[in-house]
Amino acid sequence: MKPILCVRGLSKTFGGVLANNAIDLDLGAGEIHAIIGPNGAGKTTLMAQLTGEVAPSAGTIEFDGRDILPLSMHQRAALGIARCYQITSVFTDFPALDNVIVSVMARQPGYRRWWRRALSDATLAKPAAALLEKVGLGGRGQIVAADLSHGERRQLELAMALATEPRLLLLDEPMAGMGPTETKGLIQLIRGLRENRSVLLIEHDMEAVFALAERISVLVNGAVIASGTPAAIVADRRVQEAYLATDEARQHA
Amino acid sequence: MPPLRIVIVAAVLCAFAAVPIIATVFAQPHYLTVLGRVLIFAIGAVSLNLVLGHGGLVSFGHAAFMGIGAYAVGIFNAYGIDNGWAQWALGIAGAGVAGLAIGSISVRLNGIYFIMITLAFAQLLYFLASGLTAFGGDDGMTLSSRSTFNSLIDLNNQVVMYYAIFAVLLLFLALTHQLVNSRLGIIVAGIRSNEVRMQALGYPTYRYKLIAFVISAMMCSVSGLLLANLTDFVTAQYLTWGRSGELLIMVLLGGMASTFGPVIGATALLLFEEVASAYTDHWQLFLGPLLLLVVIYAQDGIWGWLLAYEKRRAR
Numbered sequence: 068m069k070p071i072l073c074v075r076g077l078s079k080t081f082g083g084v085l086a087n088n089a090i091d092l093d094l095g096a097g098e099i100h101a102i103i104g105p106n107g108a109g110k111t112t113l114m115a116q117l118t119g120e121v122a123p124s125a126g127t128i129e130f131d132g133r134d135i136l137p138l139s140m141h142q143r144a145a146l147g148i149a150r151c152y153q154i155t156s157v158f159t160d161f162p163a164l165d166n167v168i169v170s171v172m173a174r175q176p177g178y179r180r181w182w183r184r185a186l187s188d189a190t191l192a193k194p195a196a197a198l199l200e201k202v203g204l205g206g207r208g209q210i211v212a213a214d215l216s217h218g219e220r221r222q223l224e225l226a227m228a229l230a231t232e233p234r235l236l237l238l239d240e241p242m243a244g245m246g247p248t249e250t251k252g253l254i255q256l257i258r259g260l261r262e263n264r265s266v267l268l269i270e271h272d273m274e275a276v277f278a279l280a281e282r283i284s285v286l287v288n289g290a291v292i293a294s295g296t297p298a299a300i301v302a303d304r305r306v307q308e309a310y311l312a313t314d315e316a317r318q319h320a
Numbered sequence: 321m322p323p324l325r326i327v328i329v330a331a332v333l334c335a336f337a338a339v340p341i342i343a344t345v346f347a348q349p350h351y352l353t354v355l356g357r358v359l360i361f362a363i364g365a366v367s368l369n370l371v372l373g374h375g376g377l378v379s380f381g382h383a384a385f386m387g388i389g390a391y392a393v394g395i396f397n398a399y400g401i402d403n404g405w406a407q408w409a410l411g412i413a414g415a416g417v418a419g420l421a422i423g424s425i426s427v428r429l430n431g432i433y434f435i436m437i438t439l440a441f442a443q444l445l446y447f448l449a450s451g452l453t454a455f456g457g458d459d460g461m462t463l464s465s466r467s468t469f470n471s472l473i474d475l476n477n478q479v480v481m482y483y484a485i486f487a488v489l490l491l492f493l494a495l496t497h498q499l500v501n502s503r504l505g506i507i508v509a510g511i512r513s514n515e516v517r518m519q520a521l522g523y524p525t526y527r528y529k530l531i532a533f534v535i536s537a538m539m540c541s542v543s544g545l546l547l548a549n550l551t552d553f554v555t556a557q558y559l560t561w562g563r564s565g566e567l568l569i570m571v572l573l574g575g576m577a578s579t580f581g582p583v584i585g586a587t588a589l590l591l592f593e594e595v596a597s598a599y600t601d602h603w604q605l606f607l608g609p610l611l612l613l614v615v616i617y618a619q620d621g622i623w624g625w626l627l628a629y630e631k632r633r634a635r
Contacts, residue, residue, distance in 0.1 A: 145522040158513040
């Protein structure tokens with residue numbers, strides 16, 4: 068199967084710090100691929116380079132067979148790459164529903180109907196309301212985003228990302244700060260998404276990672292030290308030393 | 321009772337509509353000039369607020385667009401062309417071109433850098449105007465005639481002039497209301513709220529900010545076209561940075577979160593000036609504390625403060 072995302076030799080240095088070191092990564096269509104690794108391993112930097120917020124120092128990124136490095140952030144988004152941020156990024160002064168309406172609108176072609184009323188437009192409001200329902204925020208649409216709980220804002224951001232109908236969804240620690248029941252619901256939701264899209268998932272919650280990911284890449288000090296199926300990753304000695312072991316040690320401590 | 325904001329808008333607009341009657345009854349024709357000027361600045365402030373309040377772009381150079389409108393009337397007039405259609409079309413188009421040129425560089429920048437570069441461009445145009453001695457420069461130039469629109473409207477009649485200004489304000493309020501709620505308006509509001517998020521959703525935010533800036537510039541030029549006609553005078557003083565600052569103060573004072581706030585701000589500031597300057601030349605000494613009070617106690621301006629009253633009472 069031809070990968071939808073193909074990363075080769077991706078490197079990024081900030082000053083003297085090597086945040087990403089020659090990362091190779093392939094993501095198949097409809098695949099859920101998890102990136103794990105200790106804090107500061109360069110996971111978020113990798114995502115920022117995929118979306119175009121950060122320019123790489125070296126390497127190539129191909130999306131759907133096309134070199135996307137020259138493309139700006141909004142052009143990559145228009146191709147079908149959507150991101151949920153580690154630090155929730157929504158329109159805090161908009162009601163939840165309006166957040167999604169703006170996101171749905173991004174998918175509709177250019178400057179046609181720019182003059183028409185937006186928020187009362189059923190072709191926008193209906194799909195937006197359906198997405199809120201899907202992520203579990205049905206009935207919360209009129210609440211201003213700033214007044215939503217932390218977990219709800221994460222759900223809202225997911226609805227916004229889905230509204231753009233992405234082919235590649237980048238999720239940066241979606242489970243962070245979520246309660247156990249919310250996490251379970253989110254796992255179900257993400258699993259249901261992969262039918263028509265690929266998901267790249269950064270997550271510290273190992274239960275969620277092993278429940279979702281078909282493949283896992285382990286990032287340590289900016290480099291991929293192992294990549295493979297969950298079973299292979301668990302068995303990998305380097306991974307145990309570098310990551311799982313320290314994680315366990317932390318839990319036992 | 322209808323919502324308070326409807327009551328306020330209706331009351332203010334009715335008061336403005338009644339000015340010619342009051343001026344006639346009390347035999348005070350200069351009311352028309354004073355309040356006509358208020359309405360013109362209200363138009364400028366409403367135009368500025370499209371980028372300031374709705375788009376979050378603090379333009380410190382909108383006097384330049386007002387000036388372009390005024391000079392479109394003045395320069396044509398100096399060559400003996402009083403045709404309003406030509407004057408107005410070129411004034412608005414000229415402001416559009418200037419807005420495109422200034423905006424294409426400015427809207428790339430944010431915060432203080434945006435403020436400074438719009439100021440810099442406006443100063444550039446001010447010095448250009450002040451160097452145009454053929455058209456009066458800093459001393460100004462008296463117009464031989466107001467804009468003529470065939471025999472459709474006679475702006476020489478001061479009452480007609482006043483109602484023409486009032487009609488433009490009403491038109492611009494309706495236009496702004498529609499724009500703010502349109503797809504374009506929601507996109508611009510989204511950019512103000514979280515520009516990176518808008519880009520991540522796939523919006524070319526630069527392009528949308530530029531469109532908003534150009535629309536605002538073109539609307540603002542109309543206030544200049546009207547000002548030249550009302551005062552029968554054009555001067556480089558119309559383009560000073562103090563003038564740009566006044567427009568900003570009007571928006572802040574009235575409340576930039578709404579479409580109508582700037583109208584209240586322009587009215588409050590200019591009537592305060594009118595009344596206070598009758599007592600003392602140092603009236604600005606009293607304006608400072610007033611602005612401080614607004615900034616400290618009514619950050620949403622007079623408009624926001626009035627609406628808060630309704631909320632308080634509802635409790």
